[in-house]
């Protein structure tokens with residue numbers, strides 16, 4: 108980011124490039140070369156996202172990496188190169204390079220942006236699986252790893268905060284990056300009254316077998332009260348003031364929209380149309396209806412009528428207020444939805460569980476999430492989409508996160524008073 | 530208790546703060562004035578906390594969802610940060626800054642009133658919601674303050690002489706703000722795991738939050754390495770704030786963010 112102007116200063120000593128001790132210039136040259144190499148590798152590999160290593164290869168890579176770093180630290184800890192690896196300039200060049208790639212990730216739409224083939228060829232549309240990203244990650248791991256080694260021996264109390272932060276981060280990043288090859292996220296579409304399913308679909312639309320099978324007993328949804336809005340006669344151009352949310356209605360309350368006052372006389376969350384009005388019903392195809400009294404505050408006219416949010420089998424019904432203006436009732440938004448699932452692991456081991464958003468069910472290394480439902484049907488949905496996630500490295504990631512939380516607390520307590528050596 | 534009562538509470542708080550500021554900055558060193566000033570500022574804070582609590586009860590959900598609601602939290606946290614900083618390091622101008630900014634947030638809310646917004650989508654109904662957002666807001670308040678200090682430092686650097694204490698204050702604010710930023714990021718990851726099945730998906734909002742974090746990380750390491758240098762870190766800190774602002778506001782306008790799961794407030 109703002110490092111360019113440091114080079115001049117660090118090199119005012121008259122030292123030549125790559126003559127020890129290396130500083131910012133060397134660090135950024137090396138980081139730049141790594142990124143360039145990464146792009147070259149992308150061009151050569153032609154659109155093939157790097158496939159991340161799986162177990163046991165990733166574990167082998169991790170152990171080899173750690174062993175190598177420890178050996179380098181013990182045997183060559185005093186050389187220019189190894190000292191440089193654990194220096195702040197190297198760290199900053201690694202963090203800046205990483206930031207630049209993440210910045211690109213933040214600006215360029217990922218996954219197959221065919222409009223710009225060269226973005227694709229440089230791997231910028233599959234950044235997370237691209238060579239530049241991978242090389243910079245390795246660079247970051249090595250730099251961070253070497254400084255951790257240098258500061259860990261001999262261990263002193265003063266180093267505790269440093270180690271919590273740095274080792275925590277290192278562990279989190281290493282486990283997250285190496286573990287992502289082992290992770291599986293599969294969608295399972297289960298239907299009410301359907302049979303046991305034991306297959307899931309990956310994000311790449313491939314079908315995988317699951318080590319268990321499941322069946323949906325019941326999908327249930329609670330909703331909030333519906334909202335009302337003023338809009339054109341198609342219900343597609345809401346009239347709202349900027350930043351203002353459409354009101355969620357409540358029985359008996361009154362709302363002011365533009366120059367209309369709207370009193371809510373009745374709300375039927377589940378109703379069917381009969382003759383002149385609506386009646387409560389538990390028909391799965393019912394929709395939400397509300398009886399409202401609308402008064403035009405300018406002309407004094409008023410009208411009482413039904414609104415209906417509409418559904419699979421029912422028409423949306425609005426009140427025409429003006430030539431081009433209608434009062435509409437929107438479909439209620441979900442407050443809570445959950446699936447009652449029968450869960451079968453091999454021979455005859457059966458469990459009935461409830462899975463809800465934010466409350467996944469965990470078993471045998473798998474977590475099952477309430478992912479979605481048939482949004483057209485809303486509360487009457489017969490379909491529940493469950494996501495099954497397998498992530499064996501998660502405990503390691505969490506261990507790293509816990510260390511970092513401790514490190515953050517340490518940083519908070521001591522502020523930068525710990526930095527006396529400066 | 531809802532937003533229709535807001536002008537009353539906001540005006541009371543602002544009035545108390547203005548009186549407090551005047552007392553605090555009264556020429557001459559008078560301990561009694563200082564104490565009275567602090568008491569008034571704290572009273573203003575208490576008024577807002579009351580409003581916040583009542584609003585929370587009325588809404589039946591934590592008021593942390595819309596931009597207007599977050600502004601309210603800023604208006605609470607900024608004076609808090611201001612008072613704590615004052616008690617710890619004795620910067621009067623900093624309290625004044627924090628209060629003026631808080632009053633600004635209150636005024637924005639007054640000019641853009643919010644209507645009754647009671648819903649909270651299922652993904653947001655989590656024990657992580659409140660700690661995650663509050664920690665973030667607190668951190669942003671501190672980091673915003675640190676960047677203001679950086680701008681002050683740059684002014685000193687170019688037009689006067691840089692006071693060492695300016696950089697030290699910036700460092701302190703960054704260290705504390707950064708520790709909260711880290712907590713916010715990590716709480717967010719833990720929550721995402723519970724709600725969406727994975728702790729990190731490089732969603733645009735997550736990406737920008739991470740970039741913000743990296744920007745401050747660069748500043749901190751830059752400072753440890755060459756504590757004598759001033760210009761570059763001051764600029765870095767000012768730039769870091771730009772990244773933070775993009776993360777906070779700009780994200781809703783970025784093309785890559787159109788399908789972010791984290792963009793709620795319209």
Ligand code: HEM
Pocket residue numbers: 193194195197198199201202247250251254258269272273276511518525526746749750753
């Ligand atoms: C959680 C994130 C991080 C935090 C909170 C953090 C914090 C700190 C702090 C406070 C110091 C100076 C205080 C001390 O020396 O004890 C420091 C030093 C350092 N950090 Fe970090 N850091 C983080 C991430 C990183 C990363 C990602 C790298 C490298 C890729 C890195 C490399 C270094 C280096 C090389 C030093 C200098 C150590 C020395 O010279 O003894 N840090 N860090």
